Structure formats: C-alpha cells, structure tokens
Amino acid sequence: MPCSTTCAHLSNINLEQALRDRGALLRGHFRLSSGRHSDAFIQKFRVLESPRLVEAVAKDIAGAFRAVKPTIVVSAAVGGIVLGYEVARQLGTDAIFVEKENGAATLRRSFSLTPQDRALVVEDVVTTGLSVREVIDVVRKHGAQVAGVGVIVQRGNADFGVPTHALLNMPLESHDPGDCPQCKAGAPIEDPGSRRN
Numbered sequence: 001m002p003c004s005t006t007c008a009h010l011s012n013i014n015l016e017q018a019l020r021d022r023g024a025l026l027r028g029h030f031r032l033s034s035g036r037h038s039d040a041f042i043q044k045f046r047v048l049e050s051p052r053l054v055e056a057v058a059k060d061i062a063g064a065f066r067a068v069k070p071t072i073v074v075s076a077a078v079g080g081i082v083l084g085y086e087v088a089r090q091l092g093t094d095a096i097f098v099e100k101e102n103g104a105a106t107l108r109r110s111f112s113l114t115p116q117d118r119a120l121v122v123e124d125v126v127t128t129g130l131s132v133r134e135v136i137d138v139v140r141k142h143g144a145q146v147a148g149v150g151v152i153v154q155r156g157n158a159d160f161g162v163p164t165h166a167l168l169n170m171p172l173e174s175h176d177p178g179d180c181p182q183c184k185a186g187a188p189i190e191d192p193g194s195r196r197n
C-alpha cells in the first residue's frame with residue numbers, strides 16, 4: 001500500500017537524518033562498553049525521549065510484523081520499554097518487558113506469557129545482540145513462540161534465527177585501544193556511558 005502524505009513512515013535516509021538532527025548519532029572518539037574505541041556512538045534516548053519519533057519508528061516495526069499477528073510485544077528494560085509500549089499500542093496488543101533479577105533475565109511484575117503467544121521482540125539499538133537473545137530465551141522458556149525481532153538500529157550482524165526487521169543498518173566500526181587511529185592522532189576520548197544496566 002502506498003504511503004499517504006500523512007504517513008509517518010521513515011525511510012532509512014530520513015531516520016539517519018533524524019538521528020543526526022536530534023543528536024542521537026554522535027561523531028567523535030568514544031570508548032564503548034566493550035572497551036573498544038569507535039568514531040560513532042548512538043545516544044538512543046535522543047530518539048526515545050521523542051514520542052513523535054518513537055511513534056514513527058514503531059509504525060514501521062508494527063507494519064513489518066502485522067501480518068504475522070503478534071499477540072504480545074516483549075522488550076528489554078530500559079530503552080526497549082518505551083519502544084515496546086508504542087509498537088504494542090499500534091498493534092493492539094499488550095507490552096511486557098524482561099529485566100534482570102540476580103543477574104538473570106526474567107519476567108517480573110506478574111508479567112506472563114503462554115504457549116499460545118506469538119511474541120514480537122523489539123529493541124532500540126542492537127550491537128552484540130545479547131539483550132535480544134536474552135529476551136528470546138525468556139519468551140521460549142515460557143513456551144511462547146517468537147514471531148520476529150524489530151529494531152531501530154542494527155549495528156552488527158547478529159542473527160537471531162527469526163524474521164528480523166531493522167529500520168537502519170549502521171555497522172559498528174571499532175578499534176582495539178592499542179590500534180586506534182584516533183588514539184594515535186592524540187584525540188581526547190569520551191566515555192558516553194553506553195552501559196545500559
């Protein structure tokens with residue numbers, strides 16, 4: 001179906017521009033949570049703090065999976081909660097989230113999944129894919145199916161073995177601290193605090 005003039009669908013180019021405009025896509029010299037250095041960093045809350053932008057990206061994700069009729073949206077705390085809520089609102093489902101308890105990903109707050117559920121897993125930025133895998137594991141542990149994975153920005157080439165939709169593919173280029181061009185050039189480094197938990 002063609003987009004109408006009021007359609008909030010974002011093309012990849014528009015999303016990348018929106019990320020830049022909001023300061024979500026930073027260029028510089030950053031120490032990532034992995035310890036490696038990179039010239040780019042995504043400050044995802046510059047997206048998640050904007051209901052209008054979240055609505056637009058959620059529309060794209062919801063549209064990609066509407067045909068498989070997800071029964072529930074499951075995300076990972078913290079950023080995923082905002083995105084998951086909006087995707088669920090647009091699909092007409094509930095939204096629940098996985099969080100850590102004693103270091104293990106789990107459903108708390110009396111959230112539940114049943115074997116009849118087809119869960120759509122959503123995440124804001126995927127780099128290693130670890131948190132998405134944790135959510136998938138929790139969904140399957142409850143006997144539910146994973147209908148797919150929807151993400152805003154895919155930074156690596158994580159393969160979750162289920163249909164995956166990313167609005168923007170932006171491969172992460174990173175360097176070992178001992179082999180970083182910017183360190184060799186003497187550029188000061190920033191620690192953007194990328195650790196989510």
Ligand SMILES: [Zn+2]
Nearest residue numbers: 037180182183
């Ligand atoms: Zn460096």
